[in-house]
Amino acid sequence: MAGDEEESKTGGAEGVEDDTAPKMKELHMRERAIARAEDLQETKVEGKMRDRSGLTELHFNETIQQAVNKKLDELEISNGRLNSAAKIFKKICGHYPAAIGKAVSKKERQDDALEEQSLVYGEIQFRTFALALEKIRHKYGGLSEPGGIFVDVGSGSGKPVFAAMLMHEFDRVIGIEILTGLHELSRDMEAIWHERKHKIGGITEKMSKTQIEFIRGDIFNVDWSDATLAFVNSTCFDDEMMNRLVEPADKMKPGSFFISFTRRIPSENWQVLEYERHLMSWGDATVFIHQRKADLQT
Ligand SMILES: C[S@@+](CC[C@H](N)C(=O)[O-])C[C@H]1O[C@@H](n2cnc3c(N)ncnc32)[C@H](O)[C@@H]1O
Numbered sequence: 001m002a003g004d005e006e007e008s009k010t011g012g013a014e015g016v017e018d019d020t021a022p023k024m025k026e027l028h029m030r031e032r033a034i035a036r037a038e039d040l041q042e043t044k045v046e047g048k049m050r051d052r053s054g055l056t057e058l059h060f061n062e063t064i065q066q067a068v069n070k071k072l073d074e075l076e077i078s079n080g081r082l083n084s085a086a087k088i089f090k091k092i093c094g095h096y097p098a099a100i101g102k103a104v105s106k107k108e109r110q111d112d113a114l115e116e117q118s119l120v121y122g123e124i125q126f127r128t129f130a131l132a133l134e135k136i137r138h139k140y141g142g143l144s145e146p147g148g149i150f151v152d153v154g155s156g157s158g159k160p161v162f163a164a165m166l167m168h169e170f171d172r173v174i175g176i177e178i179l180t181g182l183h184e185l186s187r188d189m190e191a192i193w194h195e196r197k198h199k200i201g202g203i204t205e206k207m208s209k210t211q212i213e214f215i216r217g218d219i220f221n222v223d224w225s226d227a228t229l230a231f232v233n234s235t236c237f238d239d240e241m242m243n244r245l246v247e248p249a250d251k252m253k254p255g256s257f258f259i260s261f262t263r264r265i266p267s268e269n270w271q272v273l274e275y276e277r278h279l280m281s282w283g284d285a286t287v288f289i290h291q292r293k294a295d296l297q298t
Pocket of ligand 1: 118119120121122123124152153154155156157158159160176177178179182217218219220232233234235236
């Protein structure tokens with residue numbers, strides 16, 4: 001994998017030198033763990049390994065695919081939809097491994113001297129993310145009818161937008177990303193989608209007509225209140241960012257859903273339906289599934 005070659009040459013996915021400021025060093029350690037663990041989706045790793053920081057011990061004894069299949073079995077959900085969507089996802093997004101997103105993000109952050117922790121890059125694993133959508137559909141009564149609006153709040157190269165679109169017939173799917181380079185990557189993948197969607201099997205007529213919108217902008221300056229399912233990969237978001245998310249999240253309609261990673265939406269207006277630890281590309285993280293309560297608490 002290109003990212004791994006780069007990693008061995010530079011001593012880290014982002015080539016961090018030893019004299020980097022401590023705060024950035026910690027962030028880059030997390031990114032290196034993400035880069036190194038990237039292939040776990042299809043590679044079985046048994047036992048335990050230590051990330052390069054030496055601080056985190058990661059335990060693996062099954063692939064993400066095996067873990068997700070086991071969970072679907074437990075929930076008595078067929079893996080047909082997820083497997084079929086996974087194949088299409090690979091055809092659309094497979095040419096853009098997470099190492100590309102990381103490199104693009106890193107360059108822009110370095111060029112523009114952006115040091116916010118919330119800009120640290122990482123990507124979903126398709127199957128883990130898709131499992132959350134299957135749970136919303138089968139356990140919590142969401143996604144029962146075609147339609148609705150999906151938004152990824154901080155969409156990176158756009159993979160969750162495509163994953164959501166392939167797992168449910170949304171009317172619109174939206175990705176909001178502040179970094180220009182990542183936004184452009186998502187537009188590249190969108191072009192691949194439009195070019196290939198009629199040649200790839202398994203895509204429904206409705207899905208092929210889903211309106212895709214990638215917005216280059218700040219999640220706090222874009223109105224996404226009409227989303228029926230929102231997602232935030234918030235592993236690197238700090239308390240301040242999570243607290244700022246409350247205002248736009250609370251504007252979503254009662255009954256809508258929100259998936260977040262590592263941190264819950266810190267609002268009384270959102271009920272946490274469940275939280276479960278899942279293996280991610282960077283180790284394991286908690287996936288929260290929330291639903292907007294009917295009555296706004298003030
Ligand atoms: C961990 S990445 C997740 C990318 C993608 N959602 C995924 O899970 O594959 C978080 C993304 O949020 C973006 N981000 C952070 N703060 C943002 C803001 N205020 N507005 C828009 N995007 C933001 C970062 O640049 C980064 O691409």
